[in-house]
Amino acid sequence: MLELEHSVNAPVASEPLQERRASGLRRRIRPGETFIQILLFLCACVSIATTFSIVIVLSREALSFFTEAGVSVGQFLTGTTWRPGAGHFGVLPLVNATILTSLIAMLVALPLGLGAALYLSEYASARIRGVLKPTLELLAGIPTVVYGYFALTFVTPLLRRVLGAETVQIYNMLSAGIVVGILITPLVATLSEDALSAVPDGLRNASFGLGATRWETAIKVVFPAASSGVIAACMVAMARAMGETMVVALAAGASPNLSLNPFEPAETMTGHIARISGGDLSYGTIDYQSLFAIGLLLFGMTLLLNILSRWVVRHVREVYD
């Protein structure tokens, strides 16, 4: 059954069989070609296999965490203390720290990223763009562990000097959040700029023709037209901030702490996974399994944001011809 077309002008199906055989134009089965196609298909399937393994691995360990360890899902999701040593497995402190640092990050990244995107797409001349955009991309290319170092050795001392060493502790969520914000600013900027640049120039010209200034055009015409792309960019950035590990592992502290005070140390979900698995962790223990339960939750949260962002792009987009 497996047949490969070997040329674009394959003989049509209605042709009598006899005639085709005679002329030698029949579609030939080429084992080599078929083999290659199957091989490439398998390559493509690796990505599917990866997703499946992530889901299966996380779910399986999380399931044994919930069944064997006697921790109910409700306890896990609503418990307010995370102390594995004492048998308290309430994930809320970790989730709280993750969301708080991500929100601080968004507070930094949104104004900076959107401002940069507006400038690059609406104001900058080609030459200035050619200088500034690579600089932003350079920021995006710096390894996250370097940002972690920056948070701990530059931003935290700065915050402590400005706000007072009594209020700001050595490890704190504010410093981690700010630096994560810096880290995702290029992401917000480039994705939003792509959305803004995709708005057809006809809209801008019409607005200029009506006498609007550049800023009025940007904020009242271009921005609303690109809003779906910008919202999607924010969601992707938020997902990135929640999954960021090195900065929070270095700067946010190493003790689960349910607190809304950004000056206090608090461990995030990713930070906790990194700290616990960094030590010598033996398989099958409750500590090991609990990490996978946290991982599953984190995976679910970021996946949801990513899927939502694509849904927004597809369904909220205004289509211009």
Next chain:
Amino acid sequence: MDSNLSQLPAASVLPEGAAMMRIIRMRRLVGGIWRRITLSCTLAGVVILLLLGFSIVNDAFGAVAVQSKVELAQLTGGRALEALSRTELLALLEANVRTRVLRALDRERPLAMRDAADLRTIVATEIIQPEIVGVYPLSDWLFRREAITTELKAQHPRAELRFRSWLSAQFLGTAMSSQALEAGIRTAILGSCWMLLLTMLIAFPLGIGAALYLEEYTSVCPFDDRSRLGRWLNHLLSRAATLIQVNIYNLAGVPSIIYGMLGLAIFVRALESLTSGRMFGMASAATANGRTILAASLTMALLVLPVVIISTQEALRAVPSSLRQASFGLGATRWQTIWRVVLPSALPGILTGAILAVSRAIGETAPLIVVGASTFILTDPSGPFSRFTVLPIQIYNWTSRPQEEFRAIAAAAIIVLLLLLLITNASAIILRNHMRVKRSSS
């Protein structure tokens, strides 16, 4: 201002003359202010980059105050350590080191058989025992030298303050050490190189293959379209391609630490016999737990796979379809067309994706922590089945220590890491441009 404009009833007369000019001036002013605000947002990125660079350089170079337990001049009567002969050095050791320590050293390797350089190191570590009592960043050394000198004199009168570049040939060439003054990153650099090499060997064929399938083969219906089963199978394949595409975009958004957990559960734990090399009879006692370079590379390969696939797809899409049509028209098969026509002309674009993937893999830390990179390794990695550490892991480890001197070597390691990134990017860009020139001239 524009709000005034919108409040005007539609039928009313627009303001004229001076009033109109005032409104226009206001609107221009607001526009100008916002223009500056957005510009400063963009420039903030530049400022942050400069601050980052400053804080790294400031820490990586600077001054250290070293205080030794015994002064060298006191010990040797004003002669340099290098000027002493072997017998003099031995006498020094006999006189100053406790016999128990001496005997231990002798058992390691007889003292009488050691050469002068070796003996000098022993004298330095056992008798002189230099200890860091203060670490000062570059800015302090340049602008506050007086202040730190007097401060140091008050606290440690015997300490010697001198300039030190933490980034040095010795730092690059020596293995790990628990002493910041002697620590080096050779094992980490070699570990990074091994891991990158294996990652690329795994990720590139897979990624380019997947991209080729998604771009070049989704239009092909391999099954007989005349039968019902064939139609159904073809439909299934095209649905699978869509699913794979969506899945790749989702994978690109998965946090890197999740990949680490995948690697821990599958490559380290389930496939232990493969990753520890036991399957090939190559396991050593130290690596029997599967936390090897191979496990890390497999994990990293899955992590960079979406980057490779997406950028290769873009490169393939940029190849004009007239090239493919011409090749088909000459009677070439699909694979001949891909191999001889499509791939060569997409190669510069594919390389760009490769740069992105390599840069990602060089700096990624979190999954490797989870997979189980060791932080303290004294021997160089010898192959895919050895324990390993990589540069970012060392940086993480040193940064998380409270002592100032470890921050300094972390900064030096960061400079090496960034240089490594720069070299990779630059060489790939040069290679790409070279290929473009060659293709367009031929």
